[in-house]
Structure formats: structure tokens, C-alpha cells
Amino acid sequence: MNYLLHSVFYRTVLLLSGLLFLISGLTRAQTTTVTGTIIDGATNQPLPFANIVFVGTTIGTTSNDRGTYTLTGNGNYDKLAISFLGYKSITKSITPGKSQQVTVRLEPDAQQLNEVVIRKGKQERYRNKNNPAVELIRNVISHKEQNQIGHYAYAAYEEYDKLQFSLSSLSTKVSDRKIFQKYKFLLNNRDTTTLPGKSLLPVYLEEKVSDAYYRKDPQKEKVIIKAKKRVDFGQYFDSNGLSLYLNRMYSKVDIYSNSIFLMTNQFLSPIATNAPLFYQYYLADTLTIGKNKLIGLNFVPRNGTDMLFEGKMYVTLDSNYAVQKINLTVNPKINLNWVRDLQIRLQFEQNTDGKYYLNKSDMLADFGLSKGGKGGGIFGQRTLSYRNYKTDEAHIDSFYDGQPQVVEADADKKPDQFWLVSRHDSLSAAESKIYTNIDSLKRMPSFRRTMEALTFLLAGYKSFGPFEMGPANTFYSFNPVEGFRLRLGGRTTPELSKRYYAETYAAYGFKDQRWKYFLSGTYSINNKTIYQFPQNYVRASFQRDTKIPGQELQFVQEDNFLLSFKRGVNDKWLYNDTWRIDYVHEFENHFSYNIGFKNWQQSPAGALQFKQPEENDSAPSHTLTTTEFSVEARWAPNEQFYQGKIYRVPIVGRYPVYTLRFTAGVKGLLNSTYNYQNLTGSISKRFYLSQLGYTNVAVQGGYIFGQVPFPLLTIHRANQTYAYQLNSYNLMNFLEFVSDHYASVNIDHSFNGFFFNKIPLFKKLKWREAISFKALYGGLRSQNDPQQNPSLYEFPTNASGVLTTYTLNKTPYIEASAGVANVLKFFRIDLVKRLNYLDHPNVSQWGIRARATFDF
Known part of the structure; x- marks a missing residue:
């Protein structure tokens, strides 16, 4: 998880629990x-x-x-x-x-x-060869296909899904304190049975009842959610985003899959195809249930620090070689942050056809800053129950059309009586009070005041009901053109209207003594908040502000205070006046398109000049005006989001994301001075490599048709801050390279500690290794080269008259880095190496860059 998911964590788990930790006065029990x-x-x-x-x-x-x-x-x-x-x-x-x-x-x-019946001697050196335990597990592996739902032409079942979070190790004396008397109804609702030895205070609960359908050929899945219910914290959280994030942390466990995704990490299953290379197995005992004889099999990692499980499974001795029961946990030495205890229990039940199907899955995790289970923390549990398996009912092809997951219209309106008969397991006494307790809590003025303060501190916005002010990290910043810059802004909220939205800010630079401002109005066509998926809106806006050519940031404001600190020379800026009209339409299948109109007036600022070769230095710099029409198509199958206060953050998954954009400039329209067309496309995807971690790969390319000056060329993304930016070239200077055609590849791989876990010192520090490689190939046709066309603006130079903007010619720009992640559990630090174009002025061959991360 990068900086984005770092912010996601704070806006979910920490923000959810922050107040309750505060009011409960966590103390350590004996x-x-x-x-x-x-x-x-x-x-x-x-x-x-x-x-x-x-x-x-x-x-x-x-x-x-x-x-x-x-x-x-x-x-x-x-x-x-x-x-x-x-x-x-x-x-x-x-x-x-x-x-x-x-x-x-x-x-x-x-x-x-x-x-x-069977017991493995402990004196012999462990070997896979001639080992009855390994022979048994190989039989389990070879029979995996026949023991999965995918073995059948059709399958269906009902699923009950319960996810619950609690604060753990709360002192029972807290509710007796005078200051907390008003919260007694909440603090006295304890659970002392779920996690023996710990007192749990439930604070979040969600439930779903679904019917799931599977077809083998052609493969298709359909899930119909019949009922859903969850705790609602009101305006302080995006309930959909919170639910999605927690469900991703507590992913469903399929023991027959080679890799199991948990807590943002991949664990190798003990019955994966290559599991005997990473696990040791020991025959333990036998067990008879009814007429079925089972063999107990213990398993442990060969290396206790790898992302592997340890535990025990029971395997049937019939022709199925199926797992009937398995308990999973992890070694305390594993490189897993914050998780003090993790337990997974799966139970399988024999169906009428003799096969074993998953009957119940129970995952429990205890999170905390301290080790050994001491002190306060957060406890989470996800329970999945399955029944009514059917493997012989076919559906017509049209049944599987449309979205793979459908929510019935009245799913969130089911009465209490429905839940009483539909839950596969009844709620505990403490769980049954969560819904009413949180409803009472969020109506308390003291709770609302505290949550507003935390929201401003962590998300940067102060709410005034229909209007909120922020973001706070832009109130003050500085740069070479504006000097000391103050900014104040805000936006309307859905409390004012779900149809109409407005956003604005005003900023003033004390060095250039200019006002900057922004104003936008948005109309939601589907009458839903514009900050959630699927979006369907029209927006008109005007912005007058400064910009650094070539700085393209994602999910971060450009006048963020932390971005004020930059390396090297940073004196070439722009003043922009931008009129925009945009129409955005997203579909449930995660295809979207964006149609836009932009009138853009660029004026050079600082040391930047727009001049033609025959003009002298005393001549006033030109102003460049263009008018553009654009259309963009994006497809991100199965993409998921977390919606925060400022941004809607996509959660990186295993599916690719495709983007194609076409822009056309129209000469003569609203004083536009150039005709041109710009076509760009990109593909990005994360590849999971099991024990070797994961790789993020992004490929991008673009081509500009027509003759344009350098401000309208592709100015490649550069970074002169000290933060590592994933989508920029971290040792490239702003406005250093321009192209009218280019192709790039960006590879970032995290080993998740695979090698460091085997080195004594690094193993103790729980650091994780990462590497990256970025290459950019491009060029400039002669018609867009100012040295061959005096009608175009000259490339920028420094105070000595030396060029500072270049083309890539026939040599790609390349940089690579080696990083150490999980430093203090929050940071990744990279040593970046620029491999070529080292003769350019003010460039760095080496650099150290850091960024905030959050990973489990």
C-alpha cells in the first residue's frame, strides 16, 4: 500500500477507533x-x-x-x-x-x-523423499480439482457473511469513571467469550445473506445479495468504502487456491501445487467421525519468517483426499505488521454426492501496537457460513448476463424478523446491541464534536453541515514565484444537495502579489453524490493559478505544504487561466468515458519565457491560448474504491486498467492559435508472484499530430521533490524532456521481505526489499523542433544561455532504484540511480527519496 492506502487506513480503522480509544481510557489488564x-x-x-x-x-x-x-x-x-x-x-x-x-x-x-496409528519420529532429519506425510499431501494436491465447486457444470448455495470489529483489552473500570458515565451503555456491552482472556467492545458489524451461482462452461458466476445490514456512522465515514476496505483486509479464504490474499499480503496455501518446497508436514493422529476416517496432518514453514501458515488439517482417507477441517495461524516471527494474532478455521461438510464442501469459515485477527497480545488493540472477525448446496440445477444463459453481483432493491430494508430466521448463526449478546448502540452514540453532541475534530485533523476538512472548509494542508505553502502563499477554500456537501455541488478557493502570493482562485459547479445527473461510484455528472469550472510544467500529481494537491520543498533549480512556472466543461459517465461494469472542452491560456512565470528565435530578450513574452475538445475511455474491470473526504482512491487489484484519450485543438476557436491532435493510451496491472511478492507494471504511449510549440508537447512527468513518486521520473528535472511521440514502461516490484527475512539483522527489523525500473523512449519530429522552425517558441535556457529542455533522440531515458520498505512500519526509502543524460545541467546521478506507506 502506498501513501494513498496509508490515508485510507487512517480514515477507516484509526478514525473509527480513535474516538473510542480516547473516551475509553485504554488500560492494560494484568x-x-x-x-x-x-x-x-x-x-x-x-x-x-x-x-x-x-x-x-x-x-x-x-x-x-x-x-x-x-x-x-x-x-x-x-x-x-x-x-x-x-x-x-x-x-x-x-x-x-x-x-x-x-x-x-x-x-x-x-x-x-x-x-x-501414525506418529512421525522427531530424531530424523526432515526429508520429502519417502515421507508418508508428504505422500499424503501430494495426494491432497492432486485431488484439488475434484474437491472444488468448479468441478461441477452447475453449482449454487446460500452464503451468510458476518464481519465484526471490536476494541480489545479495555479495562472494565473505565465505565465507572464519572467522565464516561454518559457512554456506559456502550462501554458495558462487553464480549468475553469470543477471544478467551480478553474483553472485547464491539463497535462495527455488517451482515449479508446471498445466493451464489456458478456455471463451468463458459465459466460464469452470479451473486444475488438478498439482504444486507451494517453499522452506520453517518457523515463521518463513507459506509460503502469502509465496508469494501474491511472486506478486502479480511478476504475470503480458499484453501484450494495456490495463494491466499490476506491483510494486503499473499500467503502460500499449505496445499498449493508447490507447497512441499516451502512447508514441512508431520503425521499426527487419526480421527473417526461417523463412518469417515481422517488423518491429522501438522504443517509448519521451512522458514518461519516467510509468508506461510502453520497449523493442522484433517484429511479424508477415501478416494477424495479432501480437507475436512483445517486450522491456520502464523508464526510470530513473520514479517506482518500490527497483527498480534491470526487464526483461520475452515470446516467442510460431506454432501449427498460424497464430496466435501466448505461449511464454515472463521477468521480472527487481533491488531495492536504492542507485541504478545498486551495492551489495547483492535480485534476483527469475519464468519462465512454456507448451506443449501445444489450441483444439478442449470439456469438459462441470460440468467448470468449483466453484473456478476446484484443487490436486490429491498436488500437493506429487511425487517428484524427476516434476520432472525435467515442468519445461519445467531448474534452474540454483545453483537445484538451494536446497531442500536452506535445509532445512540452518533446522536450524542460530544461524539459529533470529537469526530469533526478528528476529521479535520486526518482528512483536512472542517464541516459546517452543507459546506466544508479545506483541505488544511493547502492553507500555507511557498514557491519561488509566489513566495509565501496563503489559500482558503471549501466545497458544498450532499447535505446541501445531491444534485448540485460547488467548490472554490482563493489564494494569494506575497511575492508576485497576485490573487489566484478557482470556482466550479457540478450537476449530478443520476442524483447521487459525485464522490462515489458510479459517477454521472456535468461540471463547469474556471481556474486562475500557477503550475509547474511537467508536474503531474495524483490524489495530491499541487500546493500541498510538503511539496513546497524541492531540490535543484525550480524557477520555470506558468500562470494559467483555464475554462473547462466536463461530462463524466461511469457504468456498473467499470467502463467509463469523459467528454471535455477546455480553453487554456498559458503565460510564462519566473524564468520561463515564450519567445521566438528572432526576438530579443527585452521583448515581452507571449501568451499561448488553445481551445481543446477531448474524449477519454477507461475500462477497469472489477475495480474497487475507497472514498475519502478529499479523493476517491482506487484499490489496486489483480485486474488491468486500460485508458485511451484523444484531444483535438481547434485553431481560431476562442482565440486558439494551433490545430493539433494528441492520442495517448496506457495499460497498468499488478502481478502477484506468491512468495516473491508482487509487481506493478504500467505501459504508456502517445503521439501528437500537427505542429505545436513546446508548451503543447508532451512534457514528461518529472519530480524535484524529496518524495518518491510512483508515476514520475524521480531524478528528472521539471521541463527537462519534451516529445511529440513516446512510449514508456514503469516496473515496481516489492519482494515483501522474501530475502531480508533470511538475514538475521534485517529479519529482526522486518524491513522489506523493493526495486523499480523506469524507461522512457521518445522523440521530436522536425516540424516541432524550434531549431528547424523559427515560428515556434525556443526551448527554455538557464541564466547562462544553456539549454535546459531536450528531446530524447534515439536513447531512452532510464532510471532505476532499490528500496527498503517497512522502515518504522510507515516508510519506504529508495536509492535512485539515473543511468543516462548525465551531461544536462543541474541533474543528479543519485538520489535518496522516501514516501509514506502502510502495509500489513
Whole structure:
């Protein structure tokens, strides 16, 4: 996740929990922590997968493949029970509320050993060859296809989906404090059963009931959401965006898939095709359920720091070799931020045809800043339940037409009685009160005041109901042309109207002593907020402001205070007067188009000049006016968004994004001085490479038809700030390269710590390695070269008369970088190398660039 998803995180989980952490006064309960090693009393070898629990509770763990364990619980526990099949169980006394070490020797039990069917010896060196556990897992892998829904021509089932978030480890004394008496209804709604040893305060809940349909040939899926219900925090959150983001974090787990996407990371499944190369397997025990005999199989990563699971599965011994049950967790040493505990439990049920289908999936994750489960945090749980499997009902082809997911018109209006009979599992006592508690909370004036303050702090806008002021990070900035710059602006909100929107700002530069301003009006054709998908609106705007040629930013205001700090010479600017009319139409299938009209007047500022070769330096600089019509088509299949206060941020997925844009300048229309056409296209896609991380690839190209001066050429994206920008050339100077035809490729790969996890120091720091490569090939036809056409403006020069703007000729511009991500869990720092065009003035061959990130 880059800076964008970093902001997404703050506007969701932190903003959601920030107030409740504040009003609840999180305190640490008394914690008992026990660490140690379980040893085989007969062989003196470590004993993996032994069970350790606090006596009288369900709080427990198992020893890892090295026999070591850590067990933590918030409570005064004084006894520890240790057991393992084939060994005598024992109980150890411990000191309540302390951290301590307890090493245990388990003695073999002859009577129990006679009952053991299969048990792997611990003294031998682990090998895949002639290993019965590996032979069993290879049978599971080879039978994967027949144990999935995709094996059938048609399939259908009903799904119940519940996602819940809670604040964990809240002191029960908080609600007794006088200052929090008004919140007692919320703070006393505790759950002490879901996560043994911890007190949970539920704050978010959403539910869905759906019918899902699958067709094999041609492959097609259809989901009809019959009912949905979720907590609504009102104006402070985009409910759709929050739901989408949380569901992405807690993705559905398909154990039969090679890779499992969780918490923005990819984990290799223990039954993936190449899983035996990364996992070790141990036969544990046998289990009989009804007439079915199952074999227990423990699995652990070969390298405890890789993005892999550890746990236990039960496999059927019939011809299916199907997984009947599996429990997954992760090693505490894994390079996973914020996650203190992760548990996934999948249960499969045998259908009438003898096959096993997923019956229930339960994912639990405990997040927090502290390690070992101590202190306050956030606990999330997603439960999916499936029933009414049918594999023989066909539907006509037209049934699968349209959107793959359809929401029934009355899905969010189902009465309470519907939910009572439709939930596959009833809500807990604490969960059943979430909806009414949050409704009561958001009506409290103190809650609204606090949320408005947090919204202004994190999102940059202060709401006044129908109007909001901001963004705050643009109130003050500075640059060489304007000097000290003040800006104040705002926009209307859907509280005023869902049809009509206005946005404006005014800014003043104390050096150039000029006012800048912006005004826009928008009409929503579909009567929905213009900040959410799908958009369908018409907008008219006028802007008078400064701009740096070649600086193109995404999701960031150009007068953001942090962008005021720049390297090198930055003295070539523009004054722009821009009139625009835009029509934007998005469709549910994520195809969209944009039709635009723009009248653009450019005047040089700072050291920039628009002059023809025969003109002397004392001649006044020209003003360039153009009038353009444009049309853009974009297709982003299955794209998802998070909608924040300032921007709608796309969430990067595995699907490509295609964009094609055509612009035509019309000479003589509204004082336009040039005829030209500009065609650009781009494709971007993320490739997931399992344990080797993921790669973002973007390819772009463009061609300008006609004769134009350099301000209308493609001015390639440059970056002279100290922040690493993904879509710019980070060691290219502003206005350094122009082209009338070009092609570029941008490759950025994150290894997610695959190599650093195997280096002792880096492993402890939890750093992650990243590399990038950018190449730009382009050129300039003779008709657009001012050295061959004196009617065109000369390329800019510096104070010494040396050219500072160039064409790419036959050599592409190339830069590469190697970066360290996850520094302090928030930053990526890149060492960037510019590989050519080093003889240009004021260029840097090397540079260090940083950017804020947020990854789990």
C-alpha cells in the first residue's frame, strides 16, 4: 500500500477507533505470560505440536516445530496443563500476572502409544523423499480439482457473511469513571467469550445473506445479495468504502487456491501445487467421525519468517483426499505488521454426492501496537457460513448476463424478523446491541464534536453541515514565484444537495502579489453524490493559478505544504487561466468515458519565457491560448474504491486498467492559435508472484499530430521533490524532456521481505526489499523542433544561455532504484540511480527519496 492506502487506513480503522480509544481510557489488564520448551522425556528432543492451556480456561496454544511456545492471557492464571497424544499429561503451577519460563518434559504413556496409528519420529532429519506425510499431501494436491465447486457444470448455495470489529483489552473500570458515565451503555456491552482472556467492545458489524451461482462452461458466476445490514456512522465515514476496505483486509479464504490474499499480503496455501518446497508436514493422529476416517496432518514453514501458515488439517482417507477441517495461524516471527494474532478455521461438510464442501469459515485477527497480545488493540472477525448446496440445477444463459453481483432493491430494508430466521448463526449478546448502540452514540453532541475534530485533523476538512472548509494542508505553502502563499477554500456537501455541488478557493502570493482562485459547479445527473461510484455528472469550472510544467500529481494537491520543498533549480512556472466543461459517465461494469472542452491560456512565470528565435530578450513574452475538445475511455474491470473526504482512491487489484484519450485543438476557436491532435493510451496491472511478492507494471504511449510549440508537447512527468513518486521520473528535472511521440514502461516490484527475512539483522527489523525500473523512449519530429522552425517558441535556457529542455533522440531515458520498505512500519526509502543524460545541467546521478506507506 502506498501513501494513498496509508490515508485510507487512517480514515477507516484509526478514525473509527480513535474516538473510542480516547473516551475509553485504554488500560492494560494484568497479564500472565508463559514461555518455554516441551521436551520428549525419552529422547530429550523438542516435541512439536504439544497442547498448552491455562487450567480452567480455553486459552491455549501449541508448541512449534522446535518445541517452543508462548502463551499469554489477561488474568490471574496459576496452573498450566500440557498434553500430547501418546504422552502423560501434566499440570504445572505458575505465578499469576507475571512473565515466566516453564520448560516441560513429557513422558511417553505406553497405553496411549498402543492407540496411536501414525506418529512421525522427531530424531530424523526432515526429508520429502519417502515421507508418508508428504505422500499424503501430494495426494491432497492432486485431488484439488475434484474437491472444488468448479468441478461441477452447475453449482449454487446460500452464503451468510458476518464481519465484526471490536476494541480489545479495555479495562472494565473505565465505565465507572464519572467522565464516561454518559457512554456506559456502550462501554458495558462487553464480549468475553469470543477471544478467551480478553474483553472485547464491539463497535462495527455488517451482515449479508446471498445466493451464489456458478456455471463451468463458459465459466460464469452470479451473486444475488438478498439482504444486507451494517453499522452506520453517518457523515463521518463513507459506509460503502469502509465496508469494501474491511472486506478486502479480511478476504475470503480458499484453501484450494495456490495463494491466499490476506491483510494486503499473499500467503502460500499449505496445499498449493508447490507447497512441499516451502512447508514441512508431520503425521499426527487419526480421527473417526461417523463412518469417515481422517488423518491429522501438522504443517509448519521451512522458514518461519516467510509468508506461510502453520497449523493442522484433517484429511479424508477415501478416494477424495479432501480437507475436512483445517486450522491456520502464523508464526510470530513473520514479517506482518500490527497483527498480534491470526487464526483461520475452515470446516467442510460431506454432501449427498460424497464430496466435501466448505461449511464454515472463521477468521480472527487481533491488531495492536504492542507485541504478545498486551495492551489495547483492535480485534476483527469475519464468519462465512454456507448451506443449501445444489450441483444439478442449470439456469438459462441470460440468467448470468449483466453484473456478476446484484443487490436486490429491498436488500437493506429487511425487517428484524427476516434476520432472525435467515442468519445461519445467531448474534452474540454483545453483537445484538451494536446497531442500536452506535445509532445512540452518533446522536450524542460530544461524539459529533470529537469526530469533526478528528476529521479535520486526518482528512483536512472542517464541516459546517452543507459546506466544508479545506483541505488544511493547502492553507500555507511557498514557491519561488509566489513566495509565501496563503489559500482558503471549501466545497458544498450532499447535505446541501445531491444534485448540485460547488467548490472554490482563493489564494494569494506575497511575492508576485497576485490573487489566484478557482470556482466550479457540478450537476449530478443520476442524483447521487459525485464522490462515489458510479459517477454521472456535468461540471463547469474556471481556474486562475500557477503550475509547474511537467508536474503531474495524483490524489495530491499541487500546493500541498510538503511539496513546497524541492531540490535543484525550480524557477520555470506558468500562470494559467483555464475554462473547462466536463461530462463524466461511469457504468456498473467499470467502463467509463469523459467528454471535455477546455480553453487554456498559458503565460510564462519566473524564468520561463515564450519567445521566438528572432526576438530579443527585452521583448515581452507571449501568451499561448488553445481551445481543446477531448474524449477519454477507461475500462477497469472489477475495480474497487475507497472514498475519502478529499479523493476517491482506487484499490489496486489483480485486474488491468486500460485508458485511451484523444484531444483535438481547434485553431481560431476562442482565440486558439494551433490545430493539433494528441492520442495517448496506457495499460497498468499488478502481478502477484506468491512468495516473491508482487509487481506493478504500467505501459504508456502517445503521439501528437500537427505542429505545436513546446508548451503543447508532451512534457514528461518529472519530480524535484524529496518524495518518491510512483508515476514520475524521480531524478528528472521539471521541463527537462519534451516529445511529440513516446512510449514508456514503469516496473515496481516489492519482494515483501522474501530475502531480508533470511538475514538475521534485517529479519529482526522486518524491513522489506523493493526495486523499480523506469524507461522512457521518445522523440521530436522536425516540424516541432524550434531549431528547424523559427515560428515556434525556443526551448527554455538557464541564466547562462544553456539549454535546459531536450528531446530524447534515439536513447531512452532510464532510471532505476532499490528500496527498503517497512522502515518504522510507515516508510519506504529508495536509492535512485539515473543511468543516462548525465551531461544536462543541474541533474543528479543519485538520489535518496522516501514516501509514506502502510502495509500489513
